[in-house]
Amino acid sequence: MKRLLAAFSAGLTLWVCGAAIAQDGEKLSVLCAADEAWCAAMQRAYELRTGVQTIMVRKSTGEVLDQIRREKDAPTIDVWWGGTGDTHLQAASENLLEAYLSPHEAELLPWAQNFFSMSGGQAAGIYAGALGFAYNRNLLETEGLPAPTCWKDLISDAYRGKIMTGNPNYAGTAFTTLATLVQLFGEDDAFLYMKALDRNVAEYTKAGSAPVKAAARGEALIGISFMHDAVTQKEAGAPLVIVAPCEGTGYEIGAVSIVRGTKNREEARRFVDFALSPAGQATGAAAGQNQVPSNAKAALPSGAPDLSIMKMVDYDFATFGTPEERDRLLLRFDTEVHPPSQ
Incomplete structure (x- = not known):
């Protein structure tokens, strides 16, 4: 945890109008727990880049976890994007997520890499705040x-x-x-x-x-x-x-995860790759968001708070990321x- 802190220092909205159509006719279903403006910006950017139609629904983090739990035997969601990482860790511990190592993981800042390890490779850090x-x-x-x-x-x-x-x-x-x-x-x-x-x-x-x-x-x-x-x-x-x-x-580490049992596994992985890329993380600043991006190659939003000068607790993700706690x-x-x- 001390290494994580040291490294750290260095509701529904649905948008489907005007979406591009994937060549195979499939749609990628994403639950978004970030700000509504960022959800919409991320959807537009991904569709423009890939031509894949996405259904992006905004819910609070706890509501996302509840839905994924309810649907664990027949999931309707492919990707969970955004929201506090400790809740993603809870889902990982309940075997609700799928492990995936993105090629962008090596570009991430140490606090995000540590978070990925804590999740057993089932959730990747995309921002901090x-x-x-x-x-x-x-x-x-x-x-x-x-x-x-x-x-x-x-x-x-x-x-x-x-x-x-x-x-x-x-x-x-x-x-x-x-x-x-x-x-x-x-x-x-x-x-x-x-x-x-x-x-x-x-x-x-x-x-x-x-x-x-x-x-x-x-x-x-x-x-x-x-x-x-x-x-x-x-x-x-x-x-x-x-x-x-x-x-x-x-502080939080916002995360992205693939839902276990998705029928769109390869497209879900491509979405995670985009979310971890500099281009994907730039959608935050474009939508007026000021979180610290996890990719070391991504530009820091001009309004991002200077975390290095704040007095921070040594946040125990391992403990508070368990369902029991x-x-x-x-x-x-x-x-x-x-x-x-x-």
């Missing part, structure tokens, strides 16, 4: 509230009903938040913190980027999300101030923090 939060500067000034700089600032009564964050049962971003807090504070103290934070949460969203989008629109004062999602909103003109929490923070922590969240009926 740090967790944080962002607040709406205009709302903060209007209401005369203090500017938060730390995780523990967010449980202040000053922010009662003014925060949005994801629901970890659905959003991979939110599960990363939960796992980050456990690693920062220890499990029991983390759950005490989340119970205090719950009093200030106006809404738990299914999509991980939704909280900072709401803050950008002025519908929430503070949104907890990955910082690159906040950068995208700020670059579009939103009055956001982006915060790397003072105590430290966690995910299920146990989610049950505790549902029981102690925010019951599903709320």
Whole structure:
């Protein structure tokens, strides 16, 4: 894990209109857990390059995992692209994915190569991003509230009903938040913190980027999300101030995987090859995304946060990427923090 951290430092939308038709008439089915704009850009780029018609459906990471589990005996999906890597690792441990070594794997940065090894070759890292939060500067000034700089600032009564964050049962971003807090504070103290934070949460969203989008629109004062999602909103003109929490923070490795049992195995492999290539990773910046790409030959988006200057936890993907740990922590969240009926 320390090597991974050191190296790291160095909802449905369907787009099918205007798609190219593959010569054999088959369609590649992809579940996308990245931002909607990136899903659409990736689909267009792949179809233009290959002439293969793709069906790209956007879902939150937890929803993708649930669907692949339900369909394990008769999968309808060929590729899972995007979303937090610990959930891909869970799927790999449940034998839901197929191993594939892309020729581009050798071009990837060390943190992505380490992730590939952890997955048993069943998931490849495509981008990285740090967790944080962002607040709406205009709302903060209007209401005369203090500017938060730390995780523990967010449980202040000053922010009662003014925060949005994801629901970890659905959003991979939110599960990363939960796992980050456990690693920062220890499990029991983390759950005490989340119970205090719950009093200030106006809404738990299914999509991980939704909280900072709401803050950008002025519908929430503070949104907890990955910082690159906040950068995208700020670059579009939103009055956001982006915060790397003072105590430290966690991070994600977004991944791509081939679903076990796919009937389009060769085309799925070609999609993975494109996703790991500099051209495929450039679709992120073209869609206004600011994650750090995994291919060393890919250009770094101009708005990508400088991960090397942030205080990062030594995120334990091996532990938090297991189904048992995910299920146990989610049950505790549902029981102690925010019951599903709320």
